[in-house]
Amino acid sequence: MKKRIVVLTGAGVSAESGFATFRDSGGLWEQYNVEDVASHDGWLRNPGLVLDFYNARRAQLKDAKPNAAHLAIAGLEKDYDVDVITQNVDNLHEKAGSTRVLHLHGELTKVRPEKGIYDISFQEDEVIDVGYEEVKLGDLAPNGRQLRPHIVFFGESVPAIEKAIDMVSRADILLIVGTSLQVYPAAGLYRYAPASAPIYLIDPADVSVYDRRITHIKAVATAGMQKFLELL
Ligand code: APR
Numbered sequence: 078m079k080k081r082i083v084v085l086t087g088a089g090v091s092a093e094s095g096f097a098t099f100r101d102s103g104g105l106w107e108q109y110n111v112e113d114v115a116s117h118d119g120w121l122r123n124p125g126l127v128l129d130f131y132n133a134r135r136a137q138l139k140d141a142k143p144n145a146a147h148l149a150i151a152g153l154e155k156d157y158d159v160d161v162i163t164q165n166v167d168n169l170h171e172k173a174g175s176t177r178v179l180h181l182h183g184e185l186t187k188v189r190p191e192k193g194i195y196d197i198s199f200q201e202d203e204v205i206d207v208g209y210e211e212v213k214l215g216d217l218a219p220n221g222r223q224l225r226p227h228i229v230f231f232g233e234s235v236p237a238i239e240k241a242i243d244m245v246s247r248a249d250i251l252l253i254v255g256t257s258l259q260v261y262p263a264a265g266l267y268r269y270a271p272a273s274a275p276i277y278l279i280d281p282a283d284v285s286v287y288d289r290r291i292t293h294i295k296a297v298a299t300a301g302m303q304k305f306l307e308l309l
Contacts, residue, residue, distance in 0.1 A: 079158040083248035084150055085266055086163045086170070089255020089280055090298045093144040094169055096137070100257050101282075117232035120225065121194060125214045131226040132211045135185045138167050139209040146254065146279075146298035147173035149306065160244045164256060164263050166228055179244070181237050181263050183228035188212055190222035197233050238262050245269040252305065253278040255298050258286050267291075277305055 088098035098104045113119045114130040143151075151174035153159045161170050161178045166185045170178045189204045203218065204227055216224045229235055241263075245251060251270045257280075258264040267276055267288065276291045278284055279301030284293055292308075294301045 079156065080249040081247060082153055082157045082159050082250045082252060083244050083270075084153070084159065084161045084252045084254065085245070085256065085263070086150070086161065086165060086254045087256025087258075087263075088165060090146050090150075090163075091141075091144075091165055091167055091169050092255065093146065093297060093299055094141050094167075096141065096167065098255075098257075100259065111231060115228070115230055117197070117230045120191075120230055124191075124223065124225070127226070128212055128214065131185065131228065134166075135207075135209050135211075138185055141167065141169060141172075143169040143173035144299055146302045147175070149299075149302035150252075150254070151175040157250075162241045162244060162263075162266070164260070179237055179241055181229070181235055181241060183226065185226070185228070187227035188224040189227050190218035190220055191225040192222070235262055241266055242269050246271065248274050250274055250309075251276045253280075254301065255280055257282070258284070277308070279305060 092098055099106045109130065114127055120127045147169045150161060150170065154176060159177065161175050163170055163178060163180055164182050166183050168186055186206060186208055187204050188207050189199045192198060212224050218224055245266050246269045248270050251267060251274055253267060270276055276288065277294060278291050279294045279296060279298055281295060281297050294304050296304060
């Protein structure tokens with residue numbers, strides 16, 4: 078039976094594809110106010126601004142290409158049973174050929190009808206793939222509700238977290254790539270890895286977590302993946 082590798086990725090894996098990360102210097106949260114463009118309250122206050130923020134990011138994604146790190150992660154499927162859990166809302170893991178990708182924080186290319194102020198629930202069959210199209214105020218779902226990004230805003234719960242915990246808890250090897258591990262619940266996922274599972278973390282910055290099982294490969298994602306493949 079093939080060994081199971083679970084890969085948890087963050088913005089850093091897409092940095093070499095031209096996407097700014099969030100918290101690095103020059104990152105997105107220096108350019109935008111997260112409370113305005115990516116929070117539940119921000120959506121209620123000014124949905125047009127939020128839609129425009131995601132329209133711009135969706136447009137940028139259209140021509141973006143996966144980099145060697147996304148490709149190396151997809152290539153792991155040749156020899157391993159691989160689950161990718163990503164905090165990223167881009168589709169670069171899919172473009173690289175990964176077949177099992179769980180998006181913890183939603184997907185840029187999808188939208189869904191908004192519900193109420195306190196109800197953010199949705200059914201899978203309400204989610205609409207808009208590809209790289211713009212979505213504007215007044216664009217409605219078949220049920221007559223305004224379409225909103227299929228994104229987990231700050232202040233909203235993470236519906237896929239239970240599935241992610243189950244995946245990590247069954248990992249033989251956990252690989253973490255390009256995340257500052259500052260945003261929960263994703264940041265706590267590694268703690269569910271079995272005690273026997275080695276954990277590799279690829280990131281050019283110092284890590285904010287301490288766990289004796291973690292081997293830190295201090296490099297950018299593309300170079301770090303090469304190193305990881307050598308260590309395997
Ligand atoms: N290769 C690998 N890692 C990199 C690279 C690179 N080329 N460049 C930067 N990094 C690392 C940084 O050192 C940092 O640790 O990527 C990490 C990016 O961290 P964040 O910007 O905090 O992104 P992330 O951890 O994915 O953020 C989590 O926060 O705002 C939200 O919803 C958003 O999913 C996102 C979540």
